Amino acid sequence: MAGEDELKLLGTWASPWVSRVKLALHLKGLSYEYVEQDLDNKSDLLLTSNPVHKKVPVLIHNGKPICESVVILEYIDEAYGTTGPSLLPTDPYERAIARFWVDYIDQKLVIPWKVAFTADGEEEKTEGIKQMLAVVQTLEGALKECSKGKPFFGGDSVGYVDIALGGLLAFLQGTEELCGTKPFDIANTPLLLAWVERFTALDAAKVALPDVTKLVEFAKTKRAQMALSIKK
Amino acid sequence: MAGGDDLKLLGAWPSPFVTRVKLALALKGLSYEDVEEDLYKKSELLLKSNPVHKKIPVLIHNGAPVCESMIIVQYIDEVFAGTGPSLLPADPYERAVARFWVPYVDDKLVAPWRQWLRGKTEEEKSEGKKQAFAAVEVLEGALRECSKGGGFFGGDSVGLVDVALGGVLSWMKVTEVLSGDKIFDAAKTPLLAAWVERFSGLDAAMAALPDVGRLLEFAKAREAAAAAGSLSDSRD
DSSP, X not given: OOXXXXXXXXXXXXXXXXXXXXXXXXXXXXXXXXXXXXXXXXXXXXXHHSTTTOOSOEEEETTEEEESHHHHHHHHHXXXXXXXXXXXXXXXXXXXXXXXXXXXXXXXXXXXXXXXXXXXXXXXXXXXXXXXXXXXXXXXXXXXXXXXXXSBTTBTSOOHHHHHHHTTHHHHHTHHHHHSSOSOOTTXXXXXXXXXXXXXTSHHHHHHSOOXXXXXXXXXXXXXXXXXXXXX | OOTTOOEEEEEOTXXXXXXXXXXXXXXXXXXXXXXXXXXXXXXXXXXXXXXXXXXXXXXXXXXXXXXXHHHHHHHHHHHTTTSSOOSSOSSHHHHHHHHHHHXXXXXXXXXXXXXXXXXXXXXXXXHHHHHHHHHHHHHHHHHHHHHTTSSBTTBTSOOHHHHHHHTTHHXXXXXXXXXXXXXXXXTTOHHXXXXXXXXXXXXXXXXXXXXHHHHHHHHHHHHHHHHHTOOSSOOO
């Protein structure tokens, strides 16, 4: 790493999108300054660094901001191409496959999860759970294809898809308590279950992912607050 | 183009997402087989090539399918790196900026625009329109920053964001006709208005963009059918 290289990450401890970036930085062996943000009282730095979305994560590299978790992941991989392992495959077709699955995770997993988490009625919740489990089943197939018998979506080592899904792990581990269903089980998603064990054992995961118990409490509190504010 | 490269594009001529891929192929000077899909009767090949989403576009390169329009565009740029212009700059930061604006176009302009055009209630349509116009203003600023005096989001030459936005141009023109509103107004967003002219005049655009008149007829027929209730849901 060049001297004078300055990395600053604006984030919130609970955000899975921020966790993704932390994972990538750790996997690459990069030092950075982490700055916890208060999203109810956004800092000037956040607002000037991400004027379009005003969201976290934002990675500031030598004063220049990069926004959106997947954009940041690709940036880290390219800006630090010779540092640490590669996060994306080198082959263009495999890169396209990896990008496809990351896009799938972002487009298809999060929304039903949120529905299952916040739904008022049983019917809505059941539908959210059903859709979430269908997506998880597809991801089981994706893991089988991408890993080709190896430990990760990225093969022998952690890759882009692993990080994209891994960032969500604390939420996935809290899903039974928060949504009323286990996302993974030995009958339907044995590969993903094994992947979860493997991923959470990584040093990067231990540093980057929030404590599940703390996260579950926080999510429940937020949900209650939202429900109250809607009733008003 | 490398010898032995077989490119097949599964698409539908009205789709702006398919148009994006056609733009990229045209910019790179690549030949391909253009396969028109019937979205009400999807082919075995489409279902097999995109089992997850069952959507177009799908680019099949030497038998291997690539899905999702902007993933396909990046794939084309990477695989055919030595052919034609690069759609992404070499600098990682500039690449990150381009990659930032692409989903912005999709999430903040295209999605609300669709709601404006095809929303079920007047309220939905009006909200979609409002959001689409807000996004156009933001994109004017993005163009100013990204172009650095050149004519495109990619700077001096066409880049990823130009392709992402360029793909929807015929539809934007159709919407202007149907609604009577100017989306890229030279008075409000001069850089974008000029960009529209410049982009539409490119050889690649003339080859790839669907004819506005034909698209207008298609849009009107679809609206009429939807109003008559003869389409059970939209097909993408």
